[in-house]
Amino acid sequence: MSLLQIFGQIADLKEVDYKNTLVLTALVEILAEKGLITRSEIIERAQALDLGHEVEIDQKRIRVQ
Known part of the structure; x- marks a missing residue:
């Protein structure tokens, strides 16, 4: 595996991590706004x-x- 491929995979992981964090944050905010948690x-x-x-x-x- 080349260094460029490794950097590409790291970039992909960062994007997935960002999207997961965004969804979780939205979910927590919605649950809190509704008074469920x-x-x-x-x-x-x-x-x-x-x-x-x-x-x-x-x-x-x-x-x-």
């Missing part, structure tokens, strides 16, 4: 999921070592 609930859940992911990674490291 608060921004603090979103933040709390994201932090909990992130923490769970870190625990999962740590558990995999323990098994590998």
